[in-house]
Amino acid sequence: MEELYIGLMSGTSVDSVDSVLVNLANQKIQILAKISTTIPKYLKIQTLKATNSDNLSIQTTESLDNQFGILFAKAASNLLDINSINKSNIKAIGSHGQTIKHSPYPPHPYSLQVGSPEKIVELTGIRTVADFRSADIEANGEGAPLAPLFHQFVFKCNNLDKGIVINIGGISNLTSINNKKNETFGYDCGPGNCLLDAWARYHGKGDYDNAGKWASSGNIIPKLLKIMASDPFFSLNHPKSTGPDYFNLAWLKKKVDLLNQIPSGKDVQATLSELTAQIIFQELKKLESLKEKVYVCGGGIHNNFLVKNIQKKIRGKTLSTESLGIDPDYLEASCFAWLAQQRLKNVEFDLAKITGSKKLICLGKVWDVSG
Ligand SMILES: Nc1ncnc2c1ncn2[C@@H]1O[C@H](COP(=O)(O)OP(=O)(O)O)[C@@H](O)[C@H]1O
Ligand SMILES: [Mg+2]
The missing domain is CATH 3.30.420.40 (ATPase, nucleotide binding domain)
Structure with a gap:
């Protein structure tokens, strides 16, 4: 039935x-x-x-x-x-x-x-x-996030005990699953596509940077990356959650204004792509989960440049949640x-352990x- x-x-x-x-x-x-x-x-x-x-x-x-x-x-x-x-x-x-x-x-x-x-x-x-x-x-x-409960269920359906799920939507969030220890937690890592989208829109590149091509044509600006990566959200311990009412164009413009030159649009986009990949990598490192299987979902999976950047950093392939029977979109x-x-x-x-509720x-x- x-x-x-x-x-x-x-x-x-x-x-x-x-x-x-x-x-x-x-x-x-x-x-x-x-x-x-x-x-x-x-x-x-x-x-x-x-x-x-x-x-x-x-x-x-x-x-x-x-x-x-x-x-x-x-x-x-x-x-x-x-x-x-x-x-x-x-x-x-x-x-x-x-x-x-x-x-x-x-x-x-x-x-x-x-x-x-x-x-x-x-x-x-x-x-x-x-x-x-x-x-x-x-x-x-x-x-937030609530999806970790579902990720845990999907793992159980697939008889999987351990692994990581990363959802790259507007915000990127991470779930760490250990069904044997009944230990699942998840939290927001920070911006996923939201800043990439906002910057692409601001520069008339459409609603998003298709496959990350625009970002791939630019060069990372180390100083801007450092300024952005030092935002206090990234050093908070989990549970933590955020949204585009925090990570938005105004946030990005404030960081760009701290540079003493006007950068080119594509270089900022390259730096944003690097930031998104870097914060995901850093969270995995913090959790000592770099060796776990990483399943990716969310629209960010179509940003080839971003996904390749993540794979380069974790020195391994990521998998699509399609392999768990769930279309990543x-x-x-x-x-x-x-x-x-x-x-x-x-x-x-x-x-x-997920939202901190009591x-x-x-x-x-x-x-x-x-x-
Ligand atoms: N072909 C693509 N190239 C690059 N980015 C893409 C592509 N397709 C989708 N995206 C990104 O995925 C986002 C949508 O992802 P989604 O998981 O629906 O996020 P949300 O849950 O925030 O709506 C788009 O705004 C865009 O940034
Ligand atoms: Mg969507």
Whole structure:
């Protein structure tokens, strides 16, 4: 008997809504269908503006909540229509939401995701699980990352005991898994693609630096690399999490301004690529995990120059999560489908080593179809 769930993910890169249909029967996962829905340019611009804004108005938040709710519902409905599947076969949708702000620090920790679950339920007629981060923050956790729980599950499905997963999205995060010792933890390493994307956009190179070609044409600026790498975030111990409301164009411009010359765009891009590779390498070194198998997912896997840089530093090949049966572009969407199932089963998680939360918690809230 199948247990069908839909997972919806729209990450900090604001590139697309990734939607998956998965079968989660018998504590296994099988991706049955997937689609990527491009986020319209006007909505992307509004979202990036809101992310970078210091005083976000209630009107803007409500408008984004509504627009993303509609977009998520369309993405889920399209996924079902294309595959001729009736909504009545779906147990639930797990929707992460679009992160606008993530600031898990005292005195007022919060993490804001938009994409109205009420709208998703209304337009799809499918029960929806969303708001996955609040309960963790209420339990004094950082609310992120949550994917390590799923990485651990995927390892178990593949009878693997140990390894590393690196997700290179807007932010890059790392999970260290040791199933034998029941020791899994994960945290954000820092910028993944977010600065590379921001700099490419700023220079009219499109939404991202395709395959890292622009970066590969530049030269690393050692002084800039040093300035950027000395940001206090990188020396924090885990648990730690961050977002593009911290690592953004304003952050980058401040660092570039500390140079006493105006650098060329491609040299800054080369330096950013080096920074992303270096921080991942340094975290692996800190964890004494350089010899572990490293599985990569997230859009950064398509940045050949970046991946090659990482491989050069760790002196070994990285693997795609495809080899674990999970498409690297849909791992996070699959994660939220799985988390929706865990929520409906009232599974409580101990995230002490991942987010730093202080008690066992169920992740997510359920929005049922009325009537
Ligand atoms: N062909 C490519 N070349 C370089 N970078 C790419 C390519 N395809 C995707 N990316 C990068 O991946 C990002 C999207 O990755 P994703 O995992 O969806 O991140 P997020 O979870 O933050 O949305 C893009 O913004 C871009 O930086
Ligand atoms: Mg994305």
